[in-house]
Amino acid sequence: MIELVDVVHSFESSSNGLVEALSHINLKINDGEFLVVLGHNGSGKSTLARHLNGLLQPQHGFIVVDGLEIHDEEQLWEIRKKVGMVFQNPDNQLVATTVEEDVAFGLENLGVPPEEIRKRVDEALERVGMAGFAKREPHHLSGGQKQRVAIAGVIAMKPDYLVLDEPTAMLDPKGRKEVLDTVHSLNKEEGLTVIHITHFMEEAVDADRVLVMENGKIMLAGTPMQVFKQVEELHKLRMDVPLIVELAEQLRQELPLGQDILCLEDMVEELCKLQ
Amino acid sequence: MQITIENLDFTYKLNTPFAMQALENINLSIAEGEFVCLIGPTGSGKSTLIQQLNGLLLPTNGKIQVEELVIMPNSKRLNALRRRVGLVFQYPENQLFEETIFADIAFGPKNLGLNAAEIEERVKKAMALVKLDYEKLKNRSPFALSGGQMRRVAIAGVLAMETKILVLDEPIAGLDPLSRNELLSAISELHEKLGITIIMISHSMDDVAKYAQRVIVMDNKRIIMDDSPREIFKNAEKLLAVGLDVPTMSKLLWELKKQGWQVKTDCLSLAEAKAEILQAVRRKKNA
Numbered sequence: 001m002i003e004l005v006d007v008v009h010s011f012e013s014s015s016n017g018l019v020e021a022l023s024h025i026n027l028k029i030n031d032g033e034f035l036v037v038l039g040h041n042g043s044g045k046s047t048l049a050r051h052l053n054g055l056l057q058p059q060h061g062f063i064v065v066d067g068l069e070i071h072d073e074e075q076l077w078e079i080r081k082k083v084g085m086v087f088q089n090p091d092n093q094l095v096a097t098t099v100e101e102d103v104a105f106g107l108e109n110l111g112v113p114p115e116e117i118r119k120r121v122d123e124a125l126e127r128v129g130m131a132g133f134a135k136r137e138p139h140h141l142s143g144g145q146k147q148r149v150a151i152a153g154v155i156a157m158k159p160d161y162l163v164l165d166e167p168t169a170m171l172d173p174k175g176r177k178e179v180l181d182t183v184h185s186l187n188k189e190e191g192l193t194v195i196h197i198t199h200f201m202e203e204a205v206d207a208d209r210v211l212v213m214e215n216g217k218i219m220l221a222g223t224p225m226q227v228f229k230q231v232e233e234l235h236k237l238r239m240d241v242p243l244i245v246e247l248a249e250q251l252r253q254e255l256p257l258g259q260d261i262l263c264l265e266d267m268v269e270e271l272c273k274l275q
Numbered sequence: 276m277q278i279t280i281e282n283l284d285f286t287y288k289l290n291t292p293f294a295m296q297a298l299e300n301i302n303l304s305i306a307e308g309e310f311v312c313l314i315g316p317t318g319s320g321k322s323t324l325i326q327q328l329n330g331l332l333l334p335t336n337g338k339i340q341v342e343e344l345v346i347m348p349n350s351k352r353l354n355a356l357r358r359r360v361g362l363v364f365q366y367p368e369n370q371l372f373e374e375t376i377f378a379d380i381a382f383g384p385k386n387l388g389l390n391a392a393e394i395e396e397r398v399k400k401a402m403a404l405v406k407l408d409y410e411k412l413k414n415r416s417p418f419a420l421s422g423g424q425m426r427r428v429a430i431a432g433v434l435a436m437e438t439k440i441l442v443l444d445e446p447i448a449g450l451d452p453l454s455r456n457e458l459l460s461a462i463s464e465l466h467e468k469l470g471i472t473i474i475m476i477s478h479s480m481d482d483v484a485k486y487a488q489r490v491i492v493m494d495n496k497r498i499i500m501d502d503s504p505r506e507i508f509k510n511a512e513k514l515l516a517v518g519l520d521v522p523t524m525s526k527l528l529w530e531l532k533k534q535g536w537q538v539k540t541d542c543l544s545l546a547e548a549k550a551e552i553l554q555a556v557r558r559k560k561n562a
Contacts (some may be wrong), residue, residue, distance in 0.1 A: 040421070040451035040453065041423050041450060041451050041454060042421040042422060088449065142317045142318055143317040170448055172317050172478045173478060173480065173518065173519055199451050199452065199455075201452065235453075238452065238453035238454065239451070239453070243481065243545060244523065247545055247549060255553070264523070264526060264527055271531065271536075271552065272534055274559075
């Protein structure tokens with residue numbers, strides 16, 4: 001479990017003075033959970049993500065990851081092994097000249113024995129569906145493939161938590177689907193805890209829990225259904241609801257549709273029940 | 276035609292061991308005032324193609340004509356072209372550099388040799404177009420703004436050039452839903468009110484369905500489809516095969532059809548899909 005207690009982090013801004021990017025955040029992230037964090041540009045999502053493995057430290061309050069305290073430098077490296085991060089732009093994250101070397105990079109730095117590295121790299125590439133690409137050059141891959149290699153590099157370190165900061169923002173539809181399917185299967189099949197930050201509302205509908213942030217605070221939290229019901233509140237927070245949820249809302253004025261419609265499959269099921 | 280591209284090929288690093296062809300036999304004409312969306316998987320050649328439109332890259336073979344200006348493989352003096360075609364890159368906010376928002380937007384017009392009053396006029400107009408408050412923001416640092424506002428400052432810098440053609444490479448990538456909608460409405464307004472020709476790359480099929488008058492699909496260096504959104508999105512299988520998708524509403528209707536519903540599948544908007552579904556439900560009741 002990752003626990004944040006009363007975490008504050010402020011930045012000096014040239015025109016607005018001191019701005020609280022995180023304002024007294026209290027949050028527990030449970031083992032095996034798929035947590036989606038929404039919020040407009042500048043709401044504090046990325047600052048939150050960077051606290052989860054100590055890239056940024058709280059200025060007030062504290063964070064504990066599986067009993068390890070993040071402000072303790074001796075425990076910080078242990079925490080970084082537990083909490084892997086993947087960022088928006090895959091081109092900024094890939095460092096080596098072949099896919100397998102890229103995935104091995106972190107393990108080499110930890111001094112893992114070569115046989116063990118071989119095994120973990122092969123497993124990680126297999127897990128993200130990139131096994132056939134081990135010898136390829138990363139810069140010749142598509143955006144979705146690059147992002148999956150970046151994820152492989154992280155899961156080769158065998159983390160317990162995977163933090164993704166807008167990993168699909170730059171991808172085409174197929175790339176987005178590949179990355180999301182990969183992350184969901186890691187969560188379901190390996191029990192990896194996922195913290196997924198995104199601007200795509202549709203990516204939140206399969207989450208266990210959704211948070212919406214603004215001004216460094218958590219404004220809404222709940223299951224996707226609970227959150228996406230609050231249409232007005234979401235609009236105030238510069239968010240939207242998925243198109244399917246909006247359609248369901250409109251159709252309900254004329255048809256006796258059930259309440260639990262979040263995605264396309266739900267909608268088809270409910271419509272087919274009508275006859 | 277305002278833009279004509281004939282038999283265009285482009286190869287990066289030509290005549291080196293690293294030569295890589297990025298565009299192959301592109302033929303295309305775009306009329307003044309069109310709103311064109313360019314879609315295609317990563318690496319299909321979209322960004323390379325739009326960089327040809329304002330002379331950042333020159334054709335390896337073939338030619339491009341923008342109004343009366345002709346661009347050939349060895350063309351020089353591209354300034355005249357750049358005054359016709361404004362290009363907004365991906366993540367344009369990374370290119371902001373001035374100390375104030377005014378100075379950043381004024382940079383282009385200044386280089387056109389306009390006088391101070393003309394420059395101010397252009398900055399005011401450009402900021403109004405992207406819904407930024409001139410008086411409130413002109414003296415602030417562009418770096419103190421939110422991501423969505425920074426993006427709008429960067430776009431205002433291109434708009435201040437007052438080109439008749441505006442080309443945008445994934446302008447909404449990384450923006451939150453409301454910023455996305457605001458920016459797309461601003462672009463659509465430029466098109467409707469000022470008659471500016473818009474050429475926009477997008478990965479969002481729902482936005483393409485909503486805004487485009489015409490959709491050009493690229494795959495593997497070539498143009499593979501060129502038609503109205505309604506016709507393009509009828510080809511679900513072909514689009515999926517190249518890594519694209521169809522808009523959410525048309526996907527829903529395809530699924531219903533698979534379940535035996537008698538529905539049209541080429542609905543693009545929520546309103547159309549809603550009407551189609553209600554009609555199908557009524558037909559079933561009456562049957």
